[in-house]
Amino acid sequence: MAVLERTYKQYEGRLTPEWSRFLIIPRHAYRDVFRSKLFTAFFALSFLCPLIFAILIYLHYNASALGLMRLNVRELLPIDASFFEAYVVIQGVTGFFLTMLAGPQQVSRDLTNNALPLYLCRPFSRSEYVVGKMSIVIILLSAITWAPGLLLFLFQGYLEGWSWFAENIWMASAIFLGSLVWILVLALMSQTISAWVKWRVAARAALLGVFFVSSVFAGVVNQLFATRWANIISLYNLIANVWAGLFGLFVRRTSEIQEFRQGRVIREVVMSEPPLWASWFALFLICAFCLWLLSRKVKAYEVVK
């Protein structure tokens, strides 16, 4: 190494392809993320659910194991769309908590330390920066959601046979697409919150708030106005509907409220869930809004008007 030369010289070697440079951000970010023992432990635990689901699949096809455990195959969960939907839901929620731990400090740290000009004065665009930051969450969550999910599907297909695999291949796309939509929403939301809330604890609280408070608020509005349309502002309901829709399990629930006086029905209210397309549209709007907020904040320098 020529550290002793101590002269300025130009670099004349080969360069990495431009399209791959956004991946530099997650590669360096993981060094810091996995320095936290809490995060590493939680990340390792997130593989528990895929493991349990793999065992459940295995038990379906292993009579001796069932005999040992004194179980009947009918007592086990059936391996169908709801089985894989349950997997996506559990891993989706786990992914949310993982995002809470890893996501909120990513952009805020750069903004606090005025690091954005250092990124953007290089052949590295704002979109590459945002994609790079989002891929920190996307890669992590992919590793615990759709990637093991598809392995489970392949495992089931291998044990059940080609005909089952061919008939149910759509479930693989549901696992992939359902997980991907949720990962994208989480990645965008966490980076947006990170860009606007500089304090890490507050950013985590804000992310939690978006998830839980929106559901509580939607519940209250539903009760007050005797409707189900407020579910459109509940992030949990939105993604649950999308998942259910992808696995072919979405039912537009309808309920009735009847008001009685002196034994007679004086008012009857029929409440219907919003249709499936409304959930997709609401998620799209959330993503678009996050992108707009991000584009306002991710700038080399903010011009004070």
Added chain:
Amino acid sequence: MDYAAAAPNDPQSHGSAPGVITLDNLSVRFGGRPILQELRGELRGRAIGLLGPNGAGKTTLIHTLLGFHPPSSGTARIFDRDIRGDANQIKSLIGYMPERDSFISKMSCVHFVRFMAELSGLPPAAALERAHEALFFVGLGEARYRNVDTFSLGMKQLAKLAQAIVHGPKLIFLDEPTNGLDPPARQRMIKMIREIRDSGQAHIVLSSHLLRDVEECCEEILILKEGRLVVYCNLEEERKANKKFLMLETRGDQKAFAASLSTLGCEYAVTGEHRLKVILQDGTEIRDLYRLASAAQMQIRRLTFKRDSLEDIFLKAMENGAAELPLPVGEGRGEGVSGRTI
């Protein structure tokens, strides 16, 4: 055109090669307010100084050249590439040391500089090697494994310089590089800037409000005032030109000496009882002056080369404000442009 082939310090290359920075009626407005107004000119020097009072638009000019702010009208070219259309190509040729504290926290200095090198397109192994080299070059070799958060202001400035040069750019923008440095640290910084300049491997644009820094490092000066270019000055030409401008302190018959000066064709001005200002003509040597003094029975007690200091030029520019003459565009280097107040 291959700019690596044309060494920046080769004066022969300046005549035909495109300038380092070409400003083409560049204007920038923020919220309707003009910040930079119709800047024109071609800069070719190895080290270009950007001077101006606070709020003159120095940093905005750098940011616009870096592509951070879009021009409201006009454009600029860096190494003949348009900042509007070839931003990525331009960015791969430049390095930038921002004025404010800028770093990535919770990273060791070598990790930080390596990360920046990788973002510039260097493969990981080369980036690490160059990060070590850059840190040794700026004098942070011993502290390179420390977190940047724990650095003093002076060390942070050096780390910023290291990240600006780690990928070996051909043009380096230094925005107030000596801010907050104590005198020895400032000297070290100036020395490094000169070393980079003299290596002939990179051009430097140095923005500062410290005239001494600019005077020590730069050969071309741009002075901005209220978003306009008010002075373009080629210090190198100025220095050459002013070798012929003398201040004499005399004893004896000054009148006879002054009269004999006109026989040499020199212009002169009597500025005091024992003081003379003389402008030597081409072909006139200093020994001719001594010969005349001897003939006039006069002593030359002191002889100094005098020129307008950068401070004089700067203050004059601030008094006069913007005028109408444009900067030279596409002309040969230093052709009648030295020390011109525009």
